[in-house]
Amino acid sequence: MKNFLFISIFTAFVLCGSSLLASDTNPNFDLNKTPWLEGVDLESVPKHITPVIPMKINLQSGEEFPKEIVEDEPIYVRADSDIFFDEPPIKDRGMDIPNPVWDRKPFVNWRIIDWETNKSVACTSSSDMEQNCMVVIPVQPTSRGAITCFVGRKMSYDNVEEPGRRKSCFANSNVARDVKVKDITPPTCGLQITVEGSAATVYPVENPPNMFPLPKTADLIIKGGLFNGDSEYEEVLSGLVLGPDMIAPEESAAIPVSRGAVVKLTVIGEDNYKLDTSKLKYGICAGAGGEPAPVCQENQPEYDLAAIKLPQKPYFYLDATDVAGNREVLFIPIKIVK
């Protein structure tokens, strides 16, 4: 029994050691934990010369970089790095780089990462700027983002193994500036109004998109058979200010309903970032503009108009606010018909 125990322990140690050795030299990865490495057969640290040059992203103005930047507002940034200068690096991780020479201009890419969705987009500019400068326009609000700059530059150096020959590689310089992007766009929600199977929808669409500075403007889309019996009917009204005082015009957006109609209201649309659903309100109010004055209970799936004491000028209304506090209030006139 004792012999058996010793042999077992001995075998276990040997097997354990062998498996460790195997995992260290085998570039296979645990794809359950690092699925992005599927198909990769490289070491994580390159052994050849490929210098990484430090970089900082600053404002072109030299002012302190803000903790929070504003959606759609251009921000003029600059990448400070020796990769843009005349002298290439002479060392990389303890390895000497003899007689280094830049072969090409820096190859620059700017991107913004939104860590909430893990998506990044490229920044491009047709403006004439220095090579290390960029105007970044963040179009997606996020509580966690990063402005990044990646620069690669081809260089060559003496091949010490073959005197008289040269070798080439790329030096790289890259860094991130973590930022928040503040949402300044009100929601673009609308209402679908359904009466006895016939529907009308009224909703705004930000136009032009990503406008800065405020106010944001929108087109108001008005469509549906409830207006005139034509299910293909659609009208677009331009130039509304997107915000807490959007009044659909009576002449083109009045919803014709009979006094005894049962009206179903559905909220459509969304916010460009996140809607605060706890503040969402809709229903029927008296008059348009300012704070809505409801004439019945809010947020009901159906309204029996016969049971409501309608004001002289009744409106459907929608009051939506996003998590950043941007508010949209939309008033749609009601036209009582026989």
Added chain:
Amino acid sequence: MKKYLFLCLLIGLAFSNSVFAEAEDTSTPFATKSGVNAEEELEKDAKTNTSLVPDSVPMSLDFTKSDSIMPSNFRGGDPDKGLVNVLEDVYYEKHEHCLIYEEDAKKMTDDEKAAKFDSDPNITWTTQRVDSEGNKIDKNGNKEGDPDYEPVVDSVNNNVAHCGGYFYETGDYQIGNSGGRLVDTGIGNSGGDDGGEGKEGQKVYENKDAVDDTTKTVTSGQTMGVFVHDCTSPDVWIAFQEGAGTTDMAACKADLVEKITKECVKLKGRPDTTDTSRFEDFSLLCVDEGKTEDRDKAPWNKTATLSAIGPMFNADGVLKASNEVNVKSGCISKEDQTRLVPVSIDEDKNKENASAVKSVIDGIYVRRNVPFIFAATSIDNGSDRKKQMPVIPRIEDEDGKEIQASSDNSYIFRVANYPEDSYKDQPKYYFVAKARDDSGNITTIRLPLYILDSNASFETSSK
């Protein structure tokens, strides 16, 4: 026996220890920074950051193994330039790796406060055409900074460390990979919940302040130079024109060259044969890469489309448009991966394509005693089909001896040789043309030239 077992145990322990030690050595964290004044930068960082998590780390980037990756001296290239030589229209995969893709963030730093990753990596692949100096160029070949330059951002944010695709245009490229990952440096108060659900169930970092937070984005990037080699034979257009009643054939030829070259460049080699009335004055023979669905095939599958329209491609002199056929390309050199498109009806020398060619055209038909000219032009995908390439058209006899043109560059034959059965003792002639691009791909045309015994004008009615 006891001593034997004890010895085995000792050996086992010793072996395991060495393995553990070795494992520890190979997982040594990346702690040094590279570049000019690295030590100064490290000192600066130490003063401003309490974390030793670097701002960026180096990256490995390469193509995955493929038989279509060519040697560093491919087609006489300079191996010292460090470019990866690849072929147009072939599928390639690239892969990359760096410390921010690892499972464990501790590999980046000696910091014992246990940095950990706070997100999946964000990974983007960028492909950019450049000129020989590294200037970005757009799809029209305009350089960054030129007034007509249209920025092209060919980037794929796929968030994985490999990416496959094709290079459909030849030339110089720079492939870039941009990686980033949130790292919790473990310095300061990183407590608090992660926030709620946002759009599409994404994690929301609502309760963390971007700057006071302990997390930061660490980046990694790498660039690779690639040269995409041309494996497509050049497009060739040949126009034939009779000069009956015209005295200045030289001027006609110059006009014809200009006319077809302009049109060839404008249409990027793909002829428009829908309006046959345009071909009353001249006949056009075209060899081009073909319709969209026929283009950009892998080099070993490449074909060219042959088409012919005009009255000089049939014995009746009728203006008609031929069908189009695909001519298979052959390999000139496996080492250089150069291709040949042969347009010939010789069954012995062009067995694979002879009958297909013959279904489109079986010869050039001219009338005896009537002077004619021909004009040739060629464009190549290697230069974005923007500039004319040299073509060498000529007429030769069956021994390969060139028939000289007249002083005005026209030809005139006095004796008929067609139909061949009726003129067995008459010499045979061939129209021959050859175009070669800068990469060594070739298009050749060799078709019989028939001299008709007819004084009637060519009919121009369409069939």
